[in-house]
Amino acid sequence: MLFNARVQLLLLCLILTAQSRRQGSRKKRWSEPEQTLKPGRPPAWQFQPQYPSADGFTIPPLYKPKPSQSGLSGFIFNTSNMALGETPDAVFLVGKTRLENGMVNGPLSRKIVDGTKTRKLKTSHLLRVDEHDFTMRPAFAGPAVPVGVDVQVESLDSISEVDMDFTMTLYLRHYWKDERLAFPSATNKSMTFDGRLVKKIWVPDVFFVHSKRSFIHDTTTDNIMLRVFPDGHVLYSLRVTVTAACNMDFSRFPLDSQTCTLELESYAYTDEDLMLYWKSGDESLSTDDRISLSQFLIQKFHTTSRLAFYSSTGWYNRLYINFTLRRHIFFFLLQTYFPATLMVMLSWVSFWIDRRAVPARVSLGITTVLTMSTIITGVNASMPRVSYIKAVDIYLWVSFVFVFLSVLEYAAVNYLTTVRDGKDRKLRDKIREQSQTLPCTCGIPHTKTMMLDGMYNEADANSLAGYTRASMLAEDPSDKEEQMVVHLALDNESTETKKKGTRSFRFIQNTHTIDTYSRMIFPGAYILFNLIYWCVYC
Amino acid sequence: MRPGFGGSAIPVGIDVQVESIDSISEVNMDFTMTLYLRHYWKDERLSFPSRNNQSRTFDSRLVKKIWVPDVFFVHSKRSFIHDTTMENIMLRVYPDGNILYSVRVTVTALCSMDFSRFPLDTQNCSLELESYAYNENDLMLYWKNGNDSLRTDEIVLSQFFIEHFHASSGLAFYSSTGWYNRLFINFILRRHIFFFMLQTYFPTMLMVVLSWVSFWIDRRAVPARVSLGITTVLTMSTIITGVSSSMPQVSYVKAVDIYLWTSFLFVFLSVIEYAAVNYCTTLEEMRKMRRGKIPSTFNASQAMAFDGCYHDNDIELTPFPRMASTLASNPLTTQSQNSDLRPPEGTRLRRQRSVRENVDLLVNNSYMIDSYSRLAFPLSYLLFNTVYWSMYS
Numbered sequence A: 001m002l003f004n005a006r007v008q009l010l011l012l013c014l015i016l017t018a019q020s021r022r023q024g025s026r027k028k029r030w031s032e033p034e035q036t037l038k039p040g041r042p043p044a045w046q047f048q049p050q051y052p053s054a055d056g057f058t059i060p061p062l063y064k065p066k067p068s069q070s071g072l073s074g075f076i077f078n079t080s081n082m083a084l085g086e087t088p089d090a091v092f093l094v095g096k097t098r099l100e101n102g103m104v105n106g107p108l109s110r111k112i113v114d115g116t117k118t119r120k121l122k123t124s125h126l127l128r129v130d131e132h133d134f135t136m137r138p139a140f141a142g143p144a145v146p147v148g149v150d151v152q153v154e155s156l157d158s159i160s161e162v163d164m165d166f167t168m169t170l171y172l173r174h175y176w177k178d179e180r181l182a183f184p185s186a187t188n189k190s191m192t193f194d195g196r197l198v199k200k201i202w203v204p205d206v207f208f209v210h211s212k213r214s215f216i217h218d219t220t221t222d223n224i225m226l227r228v229f230p231d232g233h234v235l236y237s238l239r240v241t242v243t244a245a246c247n248m249d250f251s252r253f254p255l256d257s258q259t260c261t262l263e264l265e266s267y268a269y270t271d272e273d274l275m276l277y278w279k280s281g282d283e284s285l286s287t288d289d290r291i292s293l294s295q296f297l298i299q300k301f302h303t304t305s306r307l308a309f310y311s312s313t314g315w316y317n318r319l320y321i322n323f324t325l326r327r328h329i330f331f332f333l334l335q336t337y338f339p340a341t342l343m344v345m346l347s348w349v350s351f352w353i354d355r356r357a358v359p360a361r362v363s364l365g366i367t368t369v370l371t372m373s374t375i376i377t378g379v380n381a382s383m384p385r386v387s388y389i390k391a392v393d394i395y396l397w398v399s400f401v402f403v404f405l406s407v408l409e410y411a412a413v414n415y416l417t418t419v420r421d422g423k424d425r426k427l428r429d430k431i432r433e434q435s436q437t438l439p440c441t442c443g444i445p446h447t448k449t450m451m452l453d454g455m456y457n458e459a460d461a462n463s464l465a466g467y468t469r470a471s472m473l474a475e476d477p478s479d480k481e482e483q484m485v486v487h488l489a490l491d492n493e494s495t496e497t498k499k500k501g502t503r504s505f506r507f508i509q510n511t512h513t514i515d516t517y518s519r520m521i522f523p524g525a526y527i528l529f530n531l532i533y534w535c536v537y538c
Numbered sequence B: 001m002r003p004g005f006g007g008s009a010i011p012v013g014i015d016v017q018v019e020s021i022d023s024i025s026e027v028n029m030d031f032t033m034t035l036y037l038r039h040y041w042k043d044e045r046l047s048f049p050s051r052n053n054q055s056r057t058f059d060s061r062l063v064k065k066i067w068v069p070d071v072f073f074v075h076s077k078r079s080f081i082h083d084t085t086m087e088n089i090m091l092r093v094y095p096d097g098n099i100l101y102s103v104r105v106t107v108t109a110l111c112s113m114d115f116s117r118f119p120l121d122t123q124n125c126s127l128e129l130e131s132y133a134y135n136e137n138d139l140m141l142y143w144k145n146g147n148d149s150l151r152t153d154e155i156v157l158s159q160f161f162i163e164h165f166h167a168s169s170g171l172a173f174y175s176s177t178g179w180y181n182r183l184f185i186n187f188i189l190r191r192h193i194f195f196f197m198l199q200t201y202f203p204t205m206l207m208v209v210l211s212w213v214s215f216w217i218d219r220r221a222v223p224a225r226v227s228l229g230i231t232t233v234l235t236m237s238t239i240i241t242g243v244s245s246s247m248p249q250v251s252y253v254k255a256v257d258i259y260l261w262t263s264f265l266f267v268f269l270s271v272i273e274y275a276a277v278n279y280c281t282t283l284e285e286m287r288k289m290r291r292g293k294i295p296s297t298f299n300a301s302q303a304m305a306f307d308g309c310y311h312d313n314d315i316e317l318t319p320f321p322r323m324a325s326t327l328a329s330n331p332l333t334t335q336s337q338n339s340d341l342r343p344p345e346g347t348r349l350r351r352q353r354s355v356r357e358n359v360d361l362l363v364n365n366s367y368m369i370d371s372y373s374r375l376a377f378p379l380s381y382l383l384f385n386t387v388y389w390s391m392y393s
Helices: A002-029 A330-352 A358-381 A391-434 A446-453 A458-462 A469-473 A477-492 A495-509 A512-537 B060-065 B194-216 B222-245 B255-291 B355-364 B367-392
Strands: A145-160 A165-177 A191-193 A206-209 A211-216 A224-228 A233-245 A257-266 A274-278 A285-287 A296-310 A314-327 B010-025 B030-042 B056-058 B071-074 B076-081 B089-093 B098-110 B122-131 B139-143 B150-152 B160-174 B178-191
Touching (some): A206 A211, A233 A257, A257 A274, A274 A314, A330 A358, A358 B222, B010 B160, B010 B178, B030 B122, B060 B089, B098 B122, B194 B222, B194 B367, B255 B367
Parallel strands (some): B010 B139
Antiparallel strands (some): A191 A224, A211 A233, A257 A314, B010 B030, B056 B089, B076 B098, B089 B098, B160 B178
């Protein structure tokens, strides 16, 4: 019986030592003084700092430090209702201050423990990154992995006509499932990582087809987020600026609208390895409300998806982001159309100026031609060199033609005036020869000539010669006699020749008829052109 | 180490798909092209057992661990492999060790352009691929499918028309390193003339036509004709400057230069023509003043009234000199029977005129310069245009 008692005592001692060893080790870990615990609610400081291994990843602090009675400052990430002694999922403490019994919480008395020192963990690594070969895609040699894509467009930075491209900044999100990344979790909460994990695991290699330049923003660190859910679902988000080509059609410039697309595709994996799809259909594409461009109005953003075939590599899924832009016309109205119209109207002023003012009319015409030419050069400076005619070209060249024609009109007027002047002079001299025997009609005032033949002699008033008062005074009354005589001589001619002569004579005599008609024809034709143009293009 | 190290050369097939030609710059004499470059070779170290003979696809991270050919672009100025969102690299390994390695590259390469027929020119550019380290004994670069290895997406350039894409290969010798295989991607571009027609040729023609308007304006309108001539010269000069600003400064004359400078000469000559007309007119008046046709009280400045023209009711500048005998008693004009009055045009008395007499004829009838110019200038310009366009088209 004594033997049994000793055995039982030994067993009891063994059990007790085992218990105390366990409890002792726990006590070693928790070196803080004991605190009274509220039932069911572990104190904030009670968890030991646990850092993952050196080649792992750091978890960004998301929570502000909770003030606690012990003066402890630390971060608890992913708090859960843990019972005492249960190992937490991911916890680390930063800058913990330890208080000995009875110590006052002050800077001198604080002993800072290095929270970054790695300790041996009982549990294995969090994500077990090194156990798998992440150069292979999930479900390698199996079915295709479906990758959902979600895009939020932050801004459209610029649209360049000369380079025919556009620049866009967007948040690109990928969703897929990789079971190698699944981890046990009681609370089903996800873990978030930044760009440093990306190099270790597999991510889809989406690229932008037809992009000229693109980059992932890297200020202050790579703008990459990775969020891993306990069941292995992954959300991978990055912020990208991409400059992509957009074929623009300028035949209706500047009253045009352009449709541009941004195309996403996996570079390496074909349809059989990776299936790219829009996560929520058409709602996958969201835009900030504040997207606005100075020169364009964004009409529509929508998504499509298709398959693209490459003869050497196979079929790939391709996703499209399409948007339609309509150009604001106001700038071009102010910059191009309005000056061109003003120049044409200025050229019409020439028809109202006396046709004897030769330098005035010529310089007016020529300067408007020069200004139109400058406007045309200015517009083409900021445009690509396309091989078809643009709407603005049509307007500018027709206006140029109008201005040019006004110069030609004055050349015609001037030429015909000179011709008529020469004929006038010839006639006058002939009359002078013949009028030696005619009665003197000196003194008949100039105005009476109208009564003689019912036709105002405009030859006098409109001739190139003698408009100033001085030269009029210097005229001999015999001049007037000669002019009257011209009419008399004309009356003496045969009726037919007279009719013909007066008609053509009247036309040549009234060369300002061209001016009078031009005053109506030019504006009328230009207004008609404008009506047709704006109706066709609006 | 390359596959088959120490043994025979490894053949590497190349396949190119051109995605786009981004820009062709005359000023820098280069072009920018984006292409998918695919390499095919066999590396037995990478073979793996497989039941269904399917290939395995990897992205860029495997590339750093295995051997890949080091192809570079000769004469390239800048180039880069796109790396958004990951490096645009694909590696596909077949069970027997065949490898397909594909990259998306944008390269800016040099292209010597000849502008002697600009803008009616065609340019011949080429992109050259070569291995940097391995010469012909180690790496044989060849087009995988001959001329079909070169494929293009729909390439649309705004200013050019792509006539022809073809692939060729050759050997390049470097004196210090040996013979290398070089592959060429050649393409021929033809420029669209329309833009230059609208921007350069058409305004130039209009300016020349405008300068002819001056011949139809009365030659007594001095300021008008001079300002017309000068302003057309100014506009021509502006057009010339505008064209040269977007061109490299080459040392030979371009086709567009020939056209612009000849037109400039025409416009210039119309100004000179009016100077001659005006000079002859002045001389004519001097002579007539000396002969007494014009009263000595004639004041030229008074005659230039507000319109800047000579008011010459009394100055006889009409075509035919009058027979002096019939107009003896004109109170205003005195016809003097000058001995230097030549026989009128109508008479049959013709003899060889000496140079001095020709000049005299011209001076006395300065209208003739204008009349002849009205025909001569348009005709010669038309002739120049016919010759120019038939030569360059």
